[in-house]
Every structure is written in C-alpha cells, then in structure tokens.
Amino acid sequence: MDANSIISSLTGKFPEDIYDADIESDIRVIAKVKPENVVEVCRYLKEDLSFGHLCCEFGADYPDRNEIEVIYVIGSYDHPVVLTMKAILPRDAPEVESVVPVYWNANWYERETYELFGVKYLNHPNLKPLVLPQEMLGEWPLRKDYEGFPNKTARNLV
Amino acid sequence: MDETVGPSEMIVHLGPQHPMMPGPFRLNAKLRGETVVDSEVEMGWIHKGIEKILESKTYLQGITIVDRICYLAAMTNEEAYVGSVEKLAGIEVPERAQYIRVIMEELSRLQSHLLGMGEYASFVGFVSMFMYTIRDREDVMSLIDSVTGARVTHSFLRYGGVKDDLPDGFKDDVEYVFGNLKKAIDNYEELYSTDQIYKARTKGIGVLTADVAKDLGVSGPPLRATGVAFDIRKDEPYLVYKDLDFKVCTQTDGDVYARIQVRLDEMRESMYIIEQCLDQIPSGPIFPEDTPYGKRSPVMRVPAGEVFHRVEDPRGEMGFYMVSDGSDKPYRVKIRGPVYPTLQTLPPLIKGVTVADIVAIAGSMDTCTSEVDR
Amino acid sequence: MDEIEQTEVEQNDVIDVGYTDVPGTMLTDSNAICDFIKKTKVQDVLNWGRKNSLWFMVNAMGCCGVELLATGMAHYDTDRFGIIPRNSPRHADVLIISGYVTKKYLPALKRIWDQMPAPKWVICFGDCAISGGPFYESYSTHQNVDEVFPVDVFVPGCPPRCEALIQGFVELQKKIEAKKDKGTDY
Numbered sequence: 001m002d003a004n005s006i007i008s009s010l011t012g013k014f015p016e017d018i019y020d021a022d023i024e025s026d027i028r029v030i031a032k033v034k035p036e037n038v039v040e041v042c043r044y045l046k047e048d049l050s051f052g053h054l055c056c057e058f059g060a061d062y063p064d065r066n067e068i069e070v071i072y073v074i075g076s077y078d079h080p081v082v083l084t085m086k087a088i089l090p091r092d093a094p095e096v097e098s099v100v101p102v103y104w105n106a107n108w109y110e111r112e113t114y115e116l117f118g119v120k121y122l123n124h125p126n127l128k129p130l131v132l133p134q135e136m137l138g139e140w141p142l143r144k145d146y147e148g149f150p151n152k153t154a155r156n157l158v
Numbered sequence: 159m160d161e162t163v164g165p166s167e168m169i170v171h172l173g174p175q176h177p178m179m180p181g182p183f184r185l186n187a188k189l190r191g192e193t194v195v196d197s198e199v200e201m202g203w204i205h206k207g208i209e210k211i212l213e214s215k216t217y218l219q220g221i222t223i224v225d226r227i228c229y230l231a232a233m234t235n236e237e238a239y240v241g242s243v244e245k246l247a248g249i250e251v252p253e254r255a256q257y258i259r260v261i262m263e264e265l266s267r268l269q270s271h272l273l274g275m276g277e278y279a280s281f282v283g284f285v286s287m288f289m290y291t292i293r294d295r296e297d298v299m300s301l302i303d304s305v306t307g308a309r310v311t312h313s314f315l316r317y318g319g320v321k322d323d324l325p326d327g328f329k330d331d332v333e334y335v336f337g338n339l340k341k342a343i344d345n346y347e348e349l350y351s352t353d354q355i356y357k358a359r360t361k362g363i364g365v366l367t368a369d370v371a372k373d374l375g376v377s378g379p380p381l382r383a384t385g386v387a388f389d390i391r392k393d394e395p396y397l398v399y400k401d402l403d404f405k406v407c408t409q410t411d412g413d414v415y416a417r418i419q420v421r422l423d424e425m426r427e428s429m430y431i432i433e434q435c436l437d438q439i440p441s442g443p444i445f446p447e448d449t450p451y452g453k454r455s456p457v458m459r460v461p462a463g464e465v466f467h468r469v470e471d472p473r474g475e476m477g478f479y480m481v482s483d484g485s486d487k488p489y490r491v492k493i494r495g496p497v498y499p500t501l502q503t504l505p506p507l508i509k510g511v512t513v514a515d516i517v518a519i520a521g522s523m524d525t526c527t528s529e530v531d532r
Numbered sequence: 533m534d535e536i537e538q539t540e541v542e543q544n545d546v547i548d549v550g551y552t553d554v555p556g557t558m559l560t561d562s563n564a565i566c567d568f569i570k571k572t573k574v575q576d577v578l579n580w581g582r583k584n585s586l587w588f589m590v591n592a593m594g595c596c597g598v599e600l601l602a603t604g605m606a607h608y609d610t611d612r613f614g615i616i617p618r619n620s621p622r623h624a625d626v627l628i629i630s631g632y633v634t635k636k637y638l639p640a641l642k643r644i645w646d647q648m649p650a651p652k653w654v655i656c657f658g659d660c661a662i663s664g665g666p667f668y669e670s671y672s673t674h675q676n677v678d679e680v681f682p683v684d685v686f687v688p689g690c691p692p693r694c695e696a697l698i699q700g701f702v703e704l705q706k707k708i709e710a711k712k713d714k715g716t717d718y
Contacts, residue, residue: 131202
C-alpha cells in the first residue's frame with residue numbers, strides 16, 4: 001500500500017471530513033480532519049488501511065490564528081507510510097472526541113495534552129493530570145502565553 | 159483504578175522511591191491475597207518540561223537538552239533531534255560522519271542493554287549478574303568516553319556531522335573490548351539458560367502476544383520478543399543502515415525470558431554492526447565541505463515546515479515531531495519516547511500475577527522513567 | 533493518595549508516648565547528653581566510626597543516577613571505603629540528591645529524608661540539584677534545594693564522573709572528622 005492509494009482511499013471514504021490531504025514523500029502523508037469525526041476516521045484507518053500503530057498524539061498552540069491543533073501521528077506495522085493527521089480546534093474552548101476506543105495507547109497522550117494545553121477530551125475513560133501535580137491544573141504550561149516560564153526563582157543564576 | 163477495597167483486598171503503593179524502580183514512578187496495586195487484581199501507574203515525578211525548554215533554546219543549544227531526555231540512550235536522542243533538523247534544513251551528512259554516528263549509536267545501545275539487563279537481573283534476585291554487566295559496561299563506557307569526552311551526556315552530534323573524528327587506535331581498542339565482551343555475553347546467556355530457579359521465575363511470566371502488543375502500541379525489544387520484526391533501522395533506514403548487514407532479533411514466546419534473550423542477541427548484532435562499520439568506514443571530511451557547518455557558533459535558521467523523524471532507540475521507536483516557523487528556535491517539539499506506551503502496558507500485563515512477579519515484568523520492560531516524564 | 537501529609541508529625545509528639553512509667557528508663561527531650569559528649573574525646577571516636585561507614589541511599593532521579601549506580605557497583609567498588617548502596621532509607625546515612633527535584637517529587641523526597649535515622653547527611657550530586665542545571669527555567673522543577681535540605685557537599689558536573697562522587701564522599705569524611713558537618717543532629 002503506497003501513499004497515493006492511501007490518500008485516495010481516505011478522501012474517497014470521507015469526502016467531507018478529510019481536507020488539505022497531501023503527499024510529502026513516499027512515506028509521509030499529511031491530512032486535516034474535522035474534529036467531529038476523528039474517531040470514525042481513526043477506526044477506518046486502523047481496520048481497513050492497517051494503520052495500527054499510533055506513534056504519538058499531541059497539541060500545538062497557535063495564538064495568532066487563535067487555534068490549537070491536535071496532531072495524530074499514525075504509523076503502521078505492515079507498510080512504511082506514516083500519516084500526520086491534524087484536527088483544528090478553537091483556542092478558547094478546545095474539545096475533541098477521545099480516540100482511546102480505537103487506539104488504546106492514546107490514553108496517556110490525551111491526558112498529557114489535556115493538562116499541558118487544556119484540550120478537553122470527550123468520553124475519555126480517565127481524564128486527570130498525568131505529569132503535573134493536581135494544583136497546577138488550569139495553568140496549561142505549554143501554551144505560548146504561559147506566564148510561569150521562564151522560571152526566575154533560581155537564586156544563583158549565572 | 160477503583161479505589162474501593164473489598165474484603166481481603168488492599169492497595170499497595172510501590173514507589174516513587176522503591177528498589178525496583180530504575181527511576182521514580184509509582185505503581186498502585188490492588189491486591190487480593192498475593193494476587194494483583196487491579197493496578198495503576200502514576201507518572202510525572204521527574205517531569206522537567208523539556209518540550210517547553212526546547213522552544214526557548216536555539217537549535218545548537220537544543221542538542222545538549224535532548225541528551226538529558228533519556229540518560230541511557232543519549233546518542234539516539236541526539237540522532238532523532240539532529241536528524242529531524244537536518245531533514246527540515248536539507249543538510250547532507252558526509253559518509254564518514256554517518257559511519258561515526260552509527261558506531262556511537264550502537265555503542266550506546268550496548269551500554270544501555272548491559273545496564274538494563276543487569277538492573278533487571280538484580281530485581282529478580284540475581285545481584286551478581288548486575289556486578290558482571292556493570293564491569294563489562296565500564297569498558298564500553300571508556301570507549302564512548304575516548305571518542306566523545308563524556309560518559310553519559312555526550313552532546314556529540316552536530317548539524318551536518320559530528321564533533322570529532324575517531325581517535326587513533328580506536329579500532330584496536332574496540333577489538334580488545336569486544337573480544338572480552340563476546341565471551342562475557344556468552345557467559346551471561348549460559349548463566350541465564352542453565353539456572354533452574356531463574357527459569358522458573360521468568361518462563362511463561364508476563365506473556366505479551368503479538369496482537370495484543372501491536373494493539374497496545376509497544377515497540378522495541380518487548381515487541382520483538384513476541385515475534386514481530388519491527389525495527390526502524392530496517393523499516394525506515396536512516397544513516398547508513400541500509401548498507402549494513404544485520405538481522406532483526408526476534409523471539410516468539412513474548413515472556414520475560416524472551417525479552418532478555420532478544421537483548422542478548424541484539425548486543426551481538428550491535429557488535430557485528432560496529433565491526434562492519436570499522437572495516438568499511440571511508441576517509442574524508444566529517445562535515446559537508448564549503449558550508450558553515452562545523453565552524454564556530456553558526457546561527458542556524460531552519461526553513462519553516464514540519465517533520466516527523468524516527469530512529470531506533472535501545473528501547474524502541476524514538477521520534478521527534480518538529481514544527482519550525484523559520485526562526486532560529488523550534489516552534490514546537492514533540493518527543494515520542496519508546497517507553498511511554500511500554501509503561502502504559504504494565505497494568506494490563508501484571509493483572510493476575512503475584513506480587514513477586516511484578517518486579518520481573520517491570521524490569522524486563524527496561525523502563526526509563528526520565529524519558530516518559532521528559 | 534494523600535498519605536504524605538500524614539507523616540508530617542512533629543518530633544515532640546512522637547517522644548511523648550507514655551513510656552515514662554517503665555522502670556529503669558529515662559526520657560529526655562533535651563540534648564544535654566549529646567552536648568556533653570560533643571566536648572569529649574568520645575565524639576572523635578564516634579565520628580571516626582561514622583565517617584568510615586557512609587551508607588548511601590540509591591535514589592536514581594536523573595542522568596546522575598546512572599553514575600550513582602555505576603559508582604556503587606563492581607568497577608569503582610566504593611565498598612572498600614565503607615560506602616555501600618542501600619535501597620531502604622532506614623538503612624542509609626547519606627541522601628544523594630541525584631537530579632532535578634520537581635514540585636511533585638519534593639514531598640516524597642522530604643519523606644525519604646524524614647525516614648532516615650540520624651546521623652544523616654545530604655550530598656547534592658550534579659548541577660540540577662545544585663542550581664537547576666539545564667532545567668533552571670523549567671515550570672516544573674523546584675530550584676534551590678539547599679533551602680530545604682541541609683546540604684553538606686555539592687558535587688558539580690553534568691553529570692559528574694564517578695570519581696567526583698568518591699571525591700565528594702572524601703570531602704564529607706573530612707567535614708565529619710572536623711565536626712563541621714551540618715546534617716547531623718547528635
């Protein structure tokens with residue numbers, strides 16, 4: 001299965017949900033997805049296009065566009081193509097459906113994106129902070145306008 | 159995990175400081191008698207915010223930070239970071255530098271497997287094995303030290319090349335060390351395969367089947383122990399791996415014993431790769447010619463774009479997703495570590511085993527907590 | 533998981549456990565005996581014993597933790613100086629802070645320190661523990677660990693070599709011998 005057939009199969013199945021699909025190289029494919037239908041697209045990718053390996057899932061903050069992107073990087077055990085799929089969310093109320101029912105290991109990725117970016121995942125089995133203490137929830141430290149960075153409390157700065 | 163405990167049930171907290179833990183994490187296990195019925199992993203005890211720090215560092219400064227993501231595989235972390243910037247900026251690495259990188263990364267894999275295996279052996283009560291592996295690891299460390307000048311965090315790679323060429327007499331040193339190490343690895347294998355108590359503790363424990371492992375997103379030796387030959391060095395070759403002859407080591411059992419066997423075989427393959435590299439390495443420059451790379455303090459601006467570059471870490475698939483906006487600092491860096499999914503599989507894997515087996519299973523996964531937390 | 537708060541019991545409450553009526557025992561909450569012993573030659577003998585059996589706590593927290601493990605093991609073999617790695621805080625005399633102390637980990641580290649029996653000492657191993665090191669500007673780490681723990685020896689480096697850790701122990705021995713260490717409550 002090569003990049004061309006993957007793109008045509010994906011856009012053929014979801015003509016309204018997948019847009020800006022592009023082929024970067026033989027093994028890299030990029031596409032954008034409507035956030036409402038992420039789970040169906042992921043299920044199709046896993047079951048029919050053998051994209052069984054979720055490499056990672058994370059957020060990226062774009063304050064000038066007032067958007068937060070949730071990026072899914074999905075690889076495969078059977079073919080070398082890696083798909084980068086982006087769901088674009090509004091920055092003031094980012095909400096997206098959780099893909100844990102499809103990709104089991106998305107659990108921690110989503111918990112981490114939740115506490116670092118404030119992206120709320122609907123129907124997530126256990127949405128609570130992973131790497132930060134509970135009292136830091138709500139600061140969203142990886143957003144670009146976070147004020148606690150750089151931390152200036154070190155006494156003996158050079 | 160459900161916090162309510164029924165009759166004859168209790169919740170035991172292992173960690174964050176616990177002899178079993180290679181780094182701080184916490185395992186909350188609910189026990190009924192001596193059997194684990196449910197468990198949960200708590201992370202973040204050493205979360206340092208590397209992804210945020212990288213956004214405020216220039217590309218050259220970033221190399222020293224990514225060293226510290228996982229201290230046992232500093233060289234492969236650097237390769238993933240430097241490789242993704244090179245992909246974005248379109249920098250060609252000269253062949254000699256590529257060979258040096260492969261040599262250093264495989265040495266890094268050797269020392270990581272030696273430490274991980276020894277640590278695991280001490281978890282299952284085989285402390286003398288830890289002494290043996292550390293003894294042999296120090297020889298490998300001195301090889302790395304002689305090239306990079308540092309033992310753990312090297313900062314050795316540069317954009318377009320490497321910091322230094324190999325020192326004189328490196329090949330002889332490698333031959334001497336590997337002569338000892340090959341005998342030592344045979345020795346370990348004999349120790350592991352003849353000890354009845356050890357076999358009773360590890361055979362058939364913590365079995366991960368291929369379908370489940372794929373479903374859980376595991377990569378690296380735990381996946382290869384189930385029979386899936388998934389190796390980035392073969393599937394998506396970077397550097398000169400496509401010119402080298404090596405095989406992907408697999409086992410079929412998927413239990414604790416098989417994972418250790420995979421690591422033993424991989425160490426032999428790593429030594430074979432390094433010997434090939436030292437035979438084939440061409441002479442030439444270690445930086446691309448007629449470019450500013452390798453000169454003092456180049457201020458780099460990387461063209462805008464996004465890239466996902468992945469390499470094979472000692473523990474599995476290591477990837478960097480990098481977003482550049484055309485300035486001298488990365489806009490967003492996501493670190494995809496191999497242990498992150500592997501550690502998630504611990505709760506389903508230890509369900510139904512006894513407490514004594516938790517350490518064997520967790521140790522055989524070779525978890526590096528620093529890389530999960532970042 | 534709020535059990536960390538429970539351990540922050542005042543030391544005075546612990547002493548008053550109602551053993552005063554046991555015949556032949558005497559309880560005191562003053563350091564009079566220790567202060568007296570300090571002035572005599574007995575303390576020199578005690579310190580000689582203490583400095584030659586510095587058991588340290590294996591608490592690998594970062595890059596320096598790898599060097600910590602390697603120091604205690606076969607090649608560097610610190611056993612010959614009486615410096616032995618121990619896994620339990622109850623057995624240990626020296627707490628080695630071998631990495632970045634995060635906001636989440638600080639309560640646990642304090643608890644480990646409370647569990648160690650006196651006399652006890654702290655070594656800051658590596659730049660992260662001393663001043664934050666490469667992560668000094670992070671949102672998640674706790675800088676200035678020496679305001680929390682009474683640190684005797686700082687070992688700089690990122691990470692320091694194993695020889696540097698042994699040198700740190702030698703410096704600690706010198707301090708104990710000169711009675712200038714601050715970690716101990718006699």
